[in-house]
Structures are given as structure tokens and as C-alpha cells.
Amino acid sequence: MKLQLNIQPLESWINVKNQPLLISGPCSAETEDQLLSTAHLLAATGKVSVLRAGIWKPRTRPGEFEGIGSIGLEWLKRAKAETGLPTAVEVANAKHVQEALAAGVDILWIGARSTVNPFTVQEIADALQGVDIPVLVKNPVNPDLQLWVGALERINKAGITKLGAIHRGFSSFEKSAFRNEPMWELAIQLKTLCPELPIINDPSHICGNRELIPYISQKALDLDMQGLMIESHLDPSIAWTDAKQQVTPAALAEMVSKFTLRQAESKNEEFADKLADLRKDIDKIDDLVLQKLAERMSITQKIGEFKRDNKVTILQVNRWDEIMSKRTAFAKALKLDVNFTEKFLELVHGESIRRQTEIMNAGKVDAGIAAEAHADVK
Template sequence: MNITQENKQWLNDFNLTHPLVIAGPCSAETEEQVLKIAHELKNSDVSIYRAGIWKPRTRPGGFEGVGAIGLKWLQKAKAETGLLMATEVANATHVKLALEHDIDVLWIGARTTVNPFAVQEIADALQNTDKIVLVKNPVNPDLALWLGGVERLYSAGIKKLGVIHRGFSTYEKTKYRNIPEWQIAIELQNKFPNLVLICDPS
């Protein structure tokens, strides 16, 4: 995998004088909520508005997202604010719907990154897309698995790539929801210095 300086161009295109900021609700719950938050963020340092449309839950029975109707809310938020829109995708159907609604940034979540079959399905659905695609670290601290996800997307002709370091799950009691394993993120950056690395503190 030969990730060149060109891969960083999508970030340079923002012409930022500060770090890239991505913000928004964990879940899109109502149209009113999505639009209200988007307008509140419009005049801040936020460049990309994120909202979960499909929510992968550890156990069934909880709120799993509003589904495709939420993509229309993101379309409306984009039209009204000019912010780029981002959401998580976990399978080819999600990808198809997100592309149909012109979502600008798609990210692969930590629970999906651990599954090479799911990542390959997403990569195939995104073949040669010009959208920005971000890969969160897997839930477990496995650099090879994280890199494997990036490699599958790169092999599918996706050039606007980035990774998200959110931290990792642990059985230990800790003050962090997800423990940051900086040495893993640093090793990834050392291997691929032209791969945009974003920190997710949520």
C-alpha cells in the first residue's frame, strides 16, 4: 500500500488554520434535533457534521437508529448550513443509501473494523468513490486489523482515506470509556505518515 502525500489533499482542501473539527449528535433522533444542532455548529470551527443513522448496539432491544429517513435530515442540514455531512456505515446497503443521499464522509465503526468480511463488503460497495472514508480503530488493540481495513479500502480505489483513533475496550476499570493506546496510533502513523489521523475524544 503506497499512500502518498496526495492522500492528504482532502484535508488540505479545507484550508484550515486550526485542527479539523468533526461534531454532532451521537444519534440523529428527530429532524428538529438534527437541524437545530447543525445551525448551532454552523458558525463554529466545525467543518464536518456527524450524526449516527444506524447504531450498532452490543445487545438487542435498544435504540438502533432512525434508519434511512435520517439521511434526508442530513441532506436538509447540508443545504441549510453548507456543512459537510458524515455518518457511519456497516454494510453495503448503508453505503448505497448514504451515496444516494450525497453524504460527504462515511466512517467505518470500531465494531465493523474487526470484521474483514464486513469491511470488504463496504470496500466493494465504495469502489473508486470520491467520498472521504474514515476507519475507526477496532474495539480491540490490534494494529494489523486496523491496517487491514485501510488496505481493503485503498485496494478498492478509494484515495480520500483517513483513520480515527478512539481508543480501545478493556475489562479493567478505568476513567476512560475507551482507553487510548497511543503507541498503536503512533506506529500506524509511522508506517503511513500520509494517512490522515483523527482523534475522537468522545
């Protein structure tokens, strides 16, 4: 089911003459000189479309730098006047919205900590009633697509049609090279639900360190995301917040110049014909895979009945270990990614367990329902 949003094309509300679309600036506005100097250097690269800066910073723990506050809006106004760059800030409540609008900020974004709370999003949406301004909504901290969708819907229902999403990754208990796991599949699902919705990637918050930013940025562009939000600081080594994930304006310009830009579609007829043929092959194989999965589940059903009749448990760890060991070894020989194979097998195994559980407990479930009905009658 498609997501129904009333939105305008990105090109109608952001200058996209620079490719890729790049929103950049310091994580936090620290001093007027720091912000203005960084803004001028970013404008001089000719690659930045929008100047961003954190004015209010929602921090995990009290006592950390929580933003310079409203005075930073005046610095942003001056930076815009001197460089010509439109400005963007994060807002987390109605007061932020009112002050940002009064200061002439061009674009607002809602942060991950706000998106996770429908009450906060609704407060911001109410403050935006009757306002014509672009709003970008970051994904929630936790991997919940419905929360992300709900926040977009709330802002859209407030009358905001210049609407976009920011993919900044998701918190995870698992330790990895990333500050926030990309979980690309959630951004892809959102794009599938609403193909016209612009999605901008935030590699700074995904990576948490500047070394990985080029890799994540290129992958985002390859996945047809409409732009990037990359944090840049005059001197990241002395930044008051998130120093490790910020880059200098010069490093940013060099990085962007090395990106490979690809089109979503090609007008080359030979390419289109060849792609269509290859997709037909994929379709045939997909059909065969589904047929074989159906056959496998049919056998699983028989195994479940056999176990039930012989009072054998559903889960047999030794058998599961054997499957994982043999199948992953076979997959490796076939040049398939081991992680992909393991996830696939876990999904299939989970469905097998679910079906066998239904078979094992069918009578008990029916008896339970009957008992409840009898109790209600009494």
C-alpha cells in the first residue's frame, strides 16, 4: 500500500543545480566567527546548496554543550546575507519553530530524538499550521518505519508540502564500525511506499567518524537518494560537539568531487532492452525460488504432523546446527555472502517453526477458545 502524501518536488524548493545536493555546516554553531568563517569557506567550494548549523542541541546527558541558543539564529542570518546560502536548523518544539521562522531560517528539520515521540512531532506540526516552509524529518532513533511514516504524515497534514526525509541510521545494541547502523532496507521501504518523497542521507551521523563518510555517501547516491547532509567545521579538532564526524570545507569539496553520479534511468534503448531481458530472467528465477519454498513448507508441514504424532519437540538444535553448517558452506562455494545466507536460513527456519507450532497446538487452541466461550456463557 502506497503512502499518500501531498508533496512538492524537491527541485521546487531547494536549489539543486549543484550535484549532488549538499547540505553542510557545523554540527553546532559555537561562536559567530566560527560559523561565519565556516560558511564562507563552504560557499567558496561552489558545491554546497544549503548551510546547516545546530542551534539547539538535544544531548544525551545534561552538562554537555546543548547549543548556543537563539543568538545563533542571528549569526545564521548574517551568514546567509554574506554568502547567499539558504539556512537550515533543527527544531524540537513549538518555541524553536517560532524563533527560527522569525529569524528567516529557510529549512527546518526534525531530529531523530523528536521523531520518536509523536507528541513532540504533533507540537511541531501544530506550530507549522499555515506556514509555507520546507521541513525534513529524520528517521527515529530506533528502527521503526511506522514512527518515521507517522511523523511525515503529521507534518504533511499541517499543510507542509515541501517535505522530505533524512536517513541518519538507527541505534543498535550490536557494536560495529558505524555510530548508527544504516539499515538501508528501511530507507528503501520508505522510498517504495512513497517514490516521490525526497530522501537525503546523513552520513555524518551514520558513520560517527569522517573516514567512512565517502563510502556511505557514495552508497546513498547509488541508492538514488536525493542528496547528502554532511557536517563541516572550520577546524574539527576543536569542535564542541561530534568532532570526529566533521570534515573541513576543503576536505568536503575534495570528497564530493570524487563521487560517481548515476542516473535513475537511462534513455539508451540498447541498455533498456538488455535490462528488460535480464529482469525477465530474474523474474523466472524468483518464481522458481518461491515454488521451491512452497514445496519445502509442504514437507515442513508433514514433519510437524509426524513430530506431533510421535510426541517429539519442534526444535531440535543438532539438526538446526547441521543445516546452518552445511548450507553456509555450500553458499560460500557458490560465492554467496555468508551473512545473507544465514539471515535467509533464519527466516525460513522461523517460518518452519511457526507452521509446526500451529500444527502442534491446533487442538489446544481450539479447546482454549471453546473453554473461554463456555465461561462467557456461564
